[in-house]
Structures are given as C-alpha cells and as structure tokens.
Amino acid sequence: MDLEDPRLRPKLAVWKFASCDGCQLTLLNCEDELLGLAGAIEIAYFAEATRSVVEGPYDLSLVEGSITTPADLQRIHEVRAASRRLVTIGACATAGGIQALRNFGDVAEFTRVVYAHPEYIATLDRSTPISAHVEVDFELRGCPIDRAQLLEVIAAFLHRRRPRISSESVCMECKRRGAICVTVAHGTPCLGPVTHAGCGALCPSYNRGCYGCFGPAETANTRSLARRLRELDMSERDVARVFRTFNAAAPAFAEESARHPQPTEEP
Ligand code: SF4
Numbered sequence: 604m605d606l607e608d609p610r611l612r613p614k615l616a617v618w619k620f621a622s623c624d625g626c627q628l629t630l631l632n633c634e635d636e637l638l639g640l641a642g643a644i645e646i647a648y649f650a651e652a653t654r655s656v657v658e659g660p661y662d663l664s665l666v667e668g669s670i671t672t673p674a675d676l677q678r679i680h681e682v683r684a685a686s687r688r689l690v691t692i693g694a695c696a697t698a699g700g701i702q703a704l705r706n707f708g709d710v711a712e713f714t715r716v717v718y719a720h721p722e723y724i725a726t727l728d729r730s731t732p733i734s735a736h737v738e739v740d741f742e743l744r745g746c747p748i749d750r751a752q753l754l755e756v757i758a759a760f761l762h763r764r765r766p767r768i769s770s771e772s773v774c775m776e777c778k779r780r781g782a783i784c785v786t787v788a789h790g791t792p793c794l795g796p797v798t799h800a801g802c803g804a805l806c807p808s809y810n811r812g813c814y815g816c817f818g819p820a821e822t823a824n825t826r827s828l829a830r831r832l833r834e835l836d837m838s839e840r841d842v843a844r845v846f847r848t849f850n851a852a853a854p855a856f857a858e859e860s861a862r863h864p865q866p867t868e869e870p
C-alpha cells in the first residue's frame with residue numbers, strides 16, 4: 604500500500620451507538636499520533652471530530668457503543684455493509700456496556716417510571732454487543748479502551764496483519780510492572796485474575812483492586828475468584844454486584860453473577 608499517494612489512503616470511519624463517547628475520545632486523545640495517522644489514513648467519517656463526510660465504502664470502521672434501539676439494529680447492518688473491516692471498541696460495543704444492566708430488569712417498568720410519555724420511547728429490552736448482530740473482525744476491550752492498543756489495531760490494519768493484543772489477565776501486567784498484588788499484600792478484593800489485560804494494571808499500581816473494566820480474560824476462572832472474594836469477607840450479594848458493572852453481559856461475568864443471590868432479591 605503506497606501511503607504517500609493520497610488517492611490510495613484507506614478510509615477510516617468511526618461510528619457511535621449507545622455509549623458515552625469515551626472510547627472515541629481515546630482516539631481524539633492520540634494527539635501526537637493523529638497527525639501521522641491523518642497522513643496514512645483518510646478520516647472519512649468521524650462525527651465527534653469533524654462535520655465533513657466522505658462517502659463510503661470504508662476500509663476500516665471503528666464502532667463504539669451497543670445496540671439498544673430498533674434504529675440501532677437497522678443501522679449496524681448498514682455500517683457493516685459499508686465496511687471492509689469492522690472493529691468494535693470498548694465495553695459497550697464488545698459486551699453491551701453498563702447499559703446492559705437493563706438485561707436483568709424490566710425495561711417496560713423503567714420507562715413507565717422515568718418518562719411521562721413512555722409510548723414515545725423506542726427501546727429494546729436488552730443492550731447487546733455489536734457481534735450479536737453482524738460479523739466483527741476484531742474486538743478491542745476496555746472502558747474506555749487503551750490508547751496504545753487502539754493505535755496497534757490501526758497500525759495492524761495498515762500493515763495487513765493481526766493486532767498484537769494479548770488476551771492474558773491483568774495479573775500478568777501487575778507482574779511485569781512490578782506492582783505488588785493488592786490481594787496478597789493487603790487482602791483487597793481484586794478482579795485482576797479474571798480480567799482482560801490492556802490497562803497496564805492501572806488500579807493495582809495505585810493500591811486499588813481491579814473492578815473488571817476490560818471485561819473477562821480468556822478462560823477466566825471466575826468460580827475460583829468468587830470463592831476467594833468470599834474468603835475476603837465479601838458478601839454473596841457483593842460478589843454478584845462486582846461481576847455486574849461495565850461488562851455485566853459478558854458471558855463469563857454474567858454467568859458468575861447469576862450464581863450468587865441477586866442484589867434485588869430479598870434476604
Ligand atoms: S466502553 Fe466505557 S468509555 Fe467506551 S463508550 Fe462505553 S461507557 Fe464510554
């Protein structure tokens with residue numbers, strides 16, 4: 604690919620579904636690298652950065668957010684049809700996000716209680732990841748995603764290779780940066796052993812337990828960790844809660860949460 608020739612620059616599109624925009628902001632925050640990126644790639648659609656729109660099809664689409672409305676459901680198929688490669692970014696797009704807490708409740712009841720005219724609210728009763736609806740070429744995890752990992756995904760696309768993103772746990776990142784294990788040293792509950800790496804063990808390096816914002820690591824042994832959390836005096840309900848945050852609908856976390864009494868159940 605001759606990146607010097609502007610006519611041959613691949614087109615990048617960035618799409619938003621149900622989300623807080625934090626993952627798109629990660630791309631905007633790549634200040635130093637954005638100029639270089641703009642030389643190698645044409646930013647063809649990115650509503651958060653520019654009003655100009657270059658028509659598709661697009662070589663690479665980054666999709667933020669989950670599917671929560673009938674309109675989303677239709678639009679994601681249009682985005683997929685217009686994209687050669689589609690990468691989902693963040694907990695919303697890869698696992699349904701914090702808005703997937705609705706999956707465990709009664710959405711009709713919420714809308715009745717919150718809105719004066721719930722009949723105007725067009726919403727689905729579940730928040731689902733993009734991969735539940737269309738084929739996804741790569742999923743980048745995190746809430747928000749990590750800047751270096753995002754740049755690696757874009758570089759890998761430009762060089763036509765798989766992104767070098769490890770699916771190991773946060774514990775491995777702790778060891779690499781020499782952070783002391785907060786559970787072993789202080790008895791602090793931590794989801795690091797079952798959480799996907801990518802943040803560089805940010806929370807443990809500040810003496811805090813990980814709360815799982817990067818979602819489940821590959822082959823996460825959540826049963827074993829839940830037993831350890833109980834030994835650390837966490838209540839059964841808190842064990843259910845701790846797996847039900849940003850990645851509540853990710854299968855490994857949802858299944859572990861369901862094994863414990865639910866926060867809404869009577870004692
Ligand atoms: S994954 Fe987190 S930071 Fe990214 S859009 Fe969703 S809520 Fe925001």
Ligand code: SF4
Pocket residue numbers: 773798799802803804805806807812813814815816817818
């Ligand atoms: S340590 Fe855990 S909660 Fe903290 S940023 Fe990393 S993945 Fe997220």
